Amino acid sequence: MKLRTLLIYGSVLISSSMLISRAAEVPDYIENHDTLYNNLTVEKRDTVVELRARSRSGEYLESAVDLADPLRLVVPYTRSLFAAAFFEPNPKSVLMIGLGGAGFHRVFTYAFPGARLQSVELDPKVWELCQEKLAFKPTVLTPVAVMDGRLFVKRNRERWDWLILDAFRGGFVPPHLKSQEFYRECAARLSDRGVFVTNLHQDTELFAADLRTIQSVFPHVLLFQTHGRGNVIVCALKSADSDLMRGPDITALEKSNPKLASKLDLDALAAELLPFPVELAGKARILTDDFSPVEFLDALKTNNTKNR
Amino acid sequence: MRAPVYSRRFFGRFRCLLFRNIALASGRFNNPNPAVPLVLFYVLVVLLGILSMGFQLLASRLLNPFFGSSLIVWAWLISTFLAAFSFGSIIGGWISNASLSQREKSQWIVGAMAVGSLAFTAFFGRALLGQIEVAFAEITTGLLVACLALFFLPVTTLSSFGPQCVQYLASRGTPPGKASGLIYGVSTLGNIAGVMLTAFVLIPHLPVSTLLYLWLSVSLVNLTALILLLRSSPTTSAK
Numbered sequence: 001m002k003l004r005t006l007l008i009y010g011s012v013l014i015s016s017s018m019l020i021s022r023a024a025e026v027p028d029y030i031e032n033h034d035t036l037y038n039n040l041t042v043e044k045r046d047t048v049v050e051l052r053a054r055s056r057s058g059e060y061l062e063s064a065v066d067l068a069d070p071l072r073l074v075v076p077y078t079r080s081l082f083a084a085a086f087f088e089p090n091p092k093s094v095l096m097i098g099l100g101g102a103g104f105h106r107v108f109t110y111a112f113p114g115a116r117l118q119s120v121e122l123d124p125k126v127w128e129l130c131q132e133k134l135a136f137k138p139t140v141l142t143p144v145a146v147m148d149g150r151l152f153v154k155r156n157r158e159r160w161d162w163l164i165l166d167a168f169r170g171g172f173v174p175p176h177l178k179s180q181e182f183y184r185e186c187a188a189r190l191s192d193r194g195v196f197v198t199n200l201h202q203d204t205e206l207f208a209a210d211l212r213t214i215q216s217v218f219p220h221v222l223l224f225q226t227h228g229r230g231n232v233i234v235c236a237l238k239s240a241d242s243d244l245m246r247g248p249d250i251t252a253l254e255k256s257n258p259k260l261a262s263k264l265d266l267d268a269l270a271a272e273l274l275p276f277p278v279e280l281a282g283k284a285r286i287l288t289d290d291f292s293p294v295e296f297l298d299a300l301k302t303n304n305t306k307n308r
Numbered sequence: 309m310r311a312p313v314y315s316r317r318f319f320g321r322f323r324c325l326l327f328r329n330i331a332l333a334s335g336r337f338n339n340p341n342p343a344v345p346l347v348l349f350y351v352l353v354v355l356l357g358i359l360s361m362g363f364q365l366l367a368s369r370l371l372n373p374f375f376g377s378s379l380i381v382w383a384w385l386i387s388t389f390l391a392a393f394s395f396g397s398i399i400g401g402w403i404s405n406a407s408l409s410q411r412e413k414s415q416w417i418v419g420a421m422a423v424g425s426l427a428f429t430a431f432f433g434r435a436l437l438g439q440i441e442v443a444f445a446e447i448t449t450g451l452l453v454a455c456l457a458l459f460f461l462p463v464t465t466l467s468s469f470g471p472q473c474v475q476y477l478a479s480r481g482t483p484p485g486k487a488s489g490l491i492y493g494v495s496t497l498g499n500i501a502g503v504m505l506t507a508f509v510l511i512p513h514l515p516v517s518t519l520l521y522l523w524l525s526v527s528l529v530n531l532t533a534l535i536l537l538l539r540s541s542p543t544t545s546a547k
Contacts, residue, residue, distance in 0.1 A: 148377070289372075
């Protein structure tokens with residue numbers, strides 16, 4: 001009798017756990033959108049909404065937001081973008097080229113409540129989905145302009161404390177956002193202690209060329225490697241002040257911004273600091289508006305798809 | 309620095325062969341082998357196709373730093389090239405139907421305009437785009453002005469040689485329909501070669517400015533050779 005009861009309970013338990021795990025696997029909805037520039041997929045699974053773009057290597061996760069906890073950074077590299085705070089801990093105005101799902105924005109507005117975060121997004125559908133599906137509500141402090149990032153940098157005369165370039169079109173950045181001339185335009189729009197931040201993929205030939213090009217414009221370049229993801233976040237400093245090169249000061253940042261420290265593991269972030277690959281970058285060619293074979297360097301890879 | 313002897317000999321022979329073929333084709337000498345100038349003629353037609361469509365990719369690279377790489381840029385660029393193909397074909401049709409003296413004069417004028425406008429784009433393109441970008445706040449207007457100023461004339465003049473090539477073949481006994489089909493078929497193959505060569509070989513290895521100088525040089529040689537070749541087609545002025 002006891003054995004029979006145990007068997008019944010056991011089978012009920014197993015089948016219910018199978019049902020629960022299957023429920024977690026099946027998304028609430030999947031939508032595909034053919035936009036002007038991308039083929040996008042929006043997928044909601046429980047409380048997490050993902051925005052993915054189709055690239056040659058499959059689907060590339062652009063952004064993800066946990067609607068139940070918007071301050072949780074679901075995509076790991078977005079935490080690495082905050083490495084800029086080690087070098088300019090009090091940004092008043094930030095420009096972000098590439099909106100995605102605005103996962104970064106929620107933590108930024110929480111940690112820097114008075115600061116302005118201007119975003120520029122090329123694809124109007126991304127902007128629409130970001131509001132409708134990823135529940136981003138722009139405010140006076142988080143305006144969004146729908147236009148080309150380089151055009152915005154050229155035409156807007158404001159100065160930025162952080163300038164973040166995270167503009168991917170299906171895992172690929174357009175050549176005119178990778179040239180020495182563009183980085184110079186960005187540097188010209190930064191405040192004196194401004195930080196230029198960009199998201200690079202480590203496993204292609206483009207990585208070395210990118211580093212060499214950025215290094216040709218900015219006096220100090222520091223790298224933060226998102227653990228196990230293939231993303232390397234570049235923090236390029238406008239100031240030649242050697243004090244800034246001392247590296248991340250976790251204690252100072254914790255003290256100046258406890259809100260940020262409460263949302264990010266600053267120790268883990270500081271541990272992402274990567275030595276600059278001098279030899280690798282030294283061999284690469286500087287990318288310019290005149291010579292910028294970005295698509296081809298991006299295609300020359302060891303294996304640039306494994307971590308995307 | 310002087311070129312090595314073997315190199316001078318090779319290029320000397322090549323030059324002689326080229327001018328001899330053009331001269332043969334243009335009727336200066338009796339032609340012992342009519343297939344030779346015809347092959348040269350088709351090579352020139354293919355080159356014309358390469359120059360036209362390869363130039364579109366170079367144009368996009370020129371525009372991108374100033375206007376981005378959005379769909380708006382491509383829409384204006386493609387429309388400009390198609391308008392230039394259309395306008396060039398009409399002009400080419402008029403020229404091929406003109407009297408011999410008018411035709412020769414027009415061919416040299418159009419050829420000079422093609423080379424001159426390509427030289428303008430190669431030498432002053434970037435500077436002009438910088439001015440246009442500042443002058444026009446509205447991206448669409450800026451793009452229209454930029455496309456017209458830098459790309460319309462070179463492509464119009466290059467494509468005006470298409471109908472003249474049809475006329476050349478037709479005047480040599482090929483039925484007009486067949487001549488037209490051959491020329492547009494061959495030049496479209498040139499278009500494909502131009503796109504692939506530019507995208508997969510030239511842009512990954514050479515700066516855009518160098519490629520524009522290359523385009524200018526090849527156009528100069530190609531159009532000179534083509535005009536000399538076309539001189540041999542008889543007058544068929546329709547009154």
